[in-house]
Amino acid sequence: MHPREHRLTRRNLVRGAIGAGAAVGVAGVAAGCQNTTTAVGEGEAGAASAAVRKLVVPRPTGPNGLPLPRPDYSVTWAITPDNAPIKEGLQPEGGTLNVYNYADYIWPGLIKRFEKQYNCQVKIATYNSADEATAKLSAGTVGFDVVIGLSANNMVTLIAQQLMLPLTHSYLPNLAKNIWPALQDPFYDREARYTVPYVVWLDGIGWRNDKISNDIAGMKVPWDIFWESQPWTGKVGILDDQRDALAMPMQRDAMRAGRIPDLNTEDPEIIAKAGRDLSELTKISNVKVDITDYQTLPEAKSWLHQAWSGDMLAAVLYYLPKGTKPDVISFWGPDQGGVVQNDLLWVVSASKKPVLAHAFLNFMLDTKNAYDNFVQFNGYTPPQNTIDAESLVKKGLIPKSISGAVLRPDQFANNQELLALSVEGAKLWQNAWATFKAG
Amino acid sequence: MESRWIWRILAAPGVVWLSVFFLVAMYTVLCVALGNQDTLNQPIPFWNPLDWNVGYLIETLKDFWNRGPFYTVFVRTVVFVFVAMGLSLLIGYPVAYYAARHAGRWRGLVLLLLVLPFWINYLMRMLAWINLLSPDGWGTRFLHTIGIEALFEKLGLLSQDGGWLNGQASSVVIALVYGYIPFLILPLYAALDRIDQRHIEAARDLGASPFAAFRRVTLPLSVPGILAGVVLIALPMFGDYYTQDLISASPRTNMIGNQIDEFARQGSQKTVGAVLTMLLALVLLVLMFYYLRTTRRADLERAR
Amino acid sequence: MLTWLRNPWGRPRFLPLVAGLYILWSVVPVAIAILFAFNAGRSRTTWQGFSFRWFWQDPDLSVFHDDALQGALKHTLVLALISVLIATPLGVTLALGLQRWRGRGSGTVNVLMLLPLVTPEIVMGVALLLLFLQVFTTIGLGTPAQAIGQITFSLSYVVVMVRGRLVSIGPEYEEAAADLGARPFDVLYRVLLPLLAPAILASAAVVFALSIDDFVVTQYLSGDASTTTVSMLLYSSARGAPTPALNALATISLAITLGTLALVFIVYRRFAGAEGAEAVAAGLEV
Secondary structure (H helix, E strand, C coil), X not given: CCHXXXXXXXXXXXXXXXXXXXHHCCHHHHHHHCCCCCCECCXXXXXXXXXXXXXXXXXXXXXXXXXXXXXXXXXXXXXXXXXXXXXXXXXXXXXXXXEEEECCCCCHHHHHHHHHHHCCEEEEEEECCHHHHHHHHHHCCCCCCEEEEEEHHHHHHHHHCCCECCCCHHHCHHHHHHECHHHHCCCCCHHHCCCEEEEEEEEEXXXXXXCCCCCCXXXXXXXXXXXXXXXXXXXEEEECCHHHHHHHHHHHHHHXXXXXXXXXXXXXXXXXXXXXXXXXXXXXXXXXXXXCHHHHCCCCCCCEEEEEHHHHHHHHHHCCCCCCCHXXXXXXXXXXXXXXXXXXXXXXXXCCCHHHHHHHHHHHCCHHHHHHHHHHHHCXXXXXXXXXXXXXXXXXXXXXXXXXXXXXXXXXXXXXXXXCCCHHXXXXXXXXXXXXXXX | CCHHHHHHHHHHHHHHHHHHHHHHHHHHHHHHHCCEEECCCCEECCCCHHHCCCHHHHHHHHHHHCCCXXXXXXXXXXXXXXXXXXXXXXXXXXXXXXXXXXXXXXXXXXXXXXXXXXXXXXHHHHHHHHHXXXXXXXXXXXXXXXXXXXXXXXXXXXXXXXXXXXXXXHHHHHHHHHHHHHHHHHHHHHHHHHCCHHHHHHHHHCCCCHHHHHHHHHHHHHHHHHHHHHHHHHHHHHHCCHHHHHHCCCHHHCCHHHHHHHHHHCCCCHHXXXXXXXXXXXXXXXXXXXXXXXXXXXXXXXXX | CHHHHHCCCCHHHHHHHHHHHHHHHHHHHHHHHHHHHCECCCCCCCCCCECCHHHHHCCCCCCCCCHHHHHHHHHHHHHHHHHHHHHHHXXXXXXXXXXXXXXXXXXXXXXXXXXXXXXXXXXXXXXXXXXXXXXXXXXXXXXHHHHHHHHHHHHHHHHHHHHXXXXXXXXXXXXXXXXXXXXXXXXXXXXXXXXXXXXXXXXXXXXXXXXXXXXXXXXXXXXXXXXXXXXXXXXXXXXXXXXXXXXXXXXHHHHHHHHHHHHHHHHHHHHHCCHHHHHHHHHHCC
């Protein structure tokens, strides 16, 4: 899940029969008479490549048999003739640019700046969850030009429906100039053919250092603190997201054993064990499951919480009650083997203002704009080369205790993204989560 | 006479609306529950009953059979609802009785105050409790001062000081009572109000003490009202998920409504969500039809 | 006093005590929540003085200035208005038709009409969600879907209340008018409807209140962030650390509901007198 999905409701829309469902093919419906829980359409793509499967270790696949990108299995998306990039050297169109974004995810001042610079109007429509956005985009009824906020794990579905416009990089000089090299050519979209990054974040631990004096960052396996959190019963929380939460005990086990976990695993044993480990937390410290840590930590309603890095920065920058010093909140994030995630900026293939859309992307990749967005409003780190924790601490913008929440490129490279799973895999994760949630 | 058709024509729009937006909706749940999913994890409903796929239904029932998480949550929900029903009756009956038979000149005011919770947003009422029961809230301090906190801790109903909102089953049950008791009190009041005073007078004339008259006349006559009211609040309680979310948000108090919410709106197994919804509706169908029969009988009686 | 002491558990003493305690328990928490809407500080648990800050004074966070809060309030009222405008006529015609319907089908329709009243909200929510995503995909989720969902469960309330009134009116007026030669349409329009006016008004008020306070169906059928209602906002913010602006929003919403009901009640009394209270009670007995 995306951290911004918590702003209002965590809603995931079920996508209708229009769109990718139809693309899956009529063959699925004909399979009606069997009593089965195998998804319709699953296994059909595989049949054609049975010979291949014999000789190659099978990888989980996504819709229509498309490959699921992994850090060790990067994917280059083809540019097809029926969805061609726009020509170079065109002037940005005027008029209204329709941007689709999470609520409260971009600084309003930045929008005004863009409008002035390009003499246009920007209209922002908001969505509450990635599924909702994907559903609306598939329905194609509203004409969005730019989409902010979806991640790599939504990408395959979008590509499957050819909703993304291949980018023309001559309009995006800031990409090469300012952005972390790793994200200029990410594994989920080699050569950044369809997307550019918006912000990045890390899953870690946020805590009140005035209530908990343990040196969590100095522990051999900081995740252990949750299983030792009995003294702070009632003040401990984990994220209400099945992927982020279940990934935590997996990271803990891996750290103890000195290896790197696969956080996109589909191994039933590992997933089930993670669920059991989380259930232990309920007994140990009556752990809460929510996503309001960006408010409850500053108010000391929660003392120890699994947290998204950007939320902790936001907590320090905007949510502290009067009289509370900013350095009471600490954050630790793993240097490797943990969960890292980034957002995408991309252009909708049916956009009527593609050049202006490209200009918007380039505008967001500009250092000053990204910095202002980060510090004035967002709290989530833009992957800019010149923005780092030290300069922010030196400028007195953030206290040292929270500097771990500003991501470094090496942290991004050595951690893993939570990516789309196959149908079977998704089922395993959800079942483990439901078992934990059932108490 | 042609006037016969006027009434059917008048009723037609409403009937069409309910058929389309209620019956078809229910049928859709059935067809999704007995359908399948595509590789994008989106449900595909199977509209033709001959095509129905009971795979997901069987898997879910197996979970119940094997005492899996659904079973645990369902049992917990039943326990919560029954305890809440019992408490509601314990508190609600005297209140309804007072309003119906002893309020005298205060009756109008009392009725107004009893009806008031209907018009206050349920969530606002819960929000009020979240404020009061937070660690530094007035409610917490009050309960601490009058010793209830200590009592609950001794009874094992509260795990730590000020921890009312930390996944306490007792808090959730009491919140359910608070939320739904008005829906019990009013029908109970109406039923008690309808009891002919002369029955009681007759019993008193025959020498019964006030308490005996109550026990042998009023109470039995109010049983249909009790049953109707109790069923009326049991139905929404079974499907409740937001009370627990607000008052506790802990896996320890997870209810079947939460599981339905989790599966039907998010994740990759929305068919399972539809199956759970269907199963819950079937279980509650018995209650629903019982209630409809008693109200229809009451309606017909009144019409006579 | 002495009689009370001699028999403190005598029912007449015990009952008012229980009833009084219950009413206090029922009403006081909400009163306190409303109180804190006027808190001068940010806390929802520590009283820091009286102020209208969260209603309009605070330039960023008050209900008047915060777009999210305002938007939710507006959307809630829009939905309530749509529900009333459609559910009331639909319900009145259904009530009339159902009450006078003799013969086959009336029993089934009666059950159909009562079913939404006894269906748990989450079942309705899931059913309607799937309906708009699998069947009526052109409507999809959003304001129209939310309105349709609310109308669907409000319909039954209108029917029950109007029918209650029809029953107490009895058939004499219609028969008299028919005897005097009035056409069925005239009977309906000039005799029945005026007699039913109080019940129609009351049921419209009930639909309004139900719509404002609805949560599950509205949440399930909401589309993007612009279709958030007050209930949804209360739910999603309550466990975080919201400011008293949330209390203020809830208070405003409550004031609108109670204000509308009071208005209707006053108008109602002018038309129907004491019968009005009975009709309302009859409707609420469901």
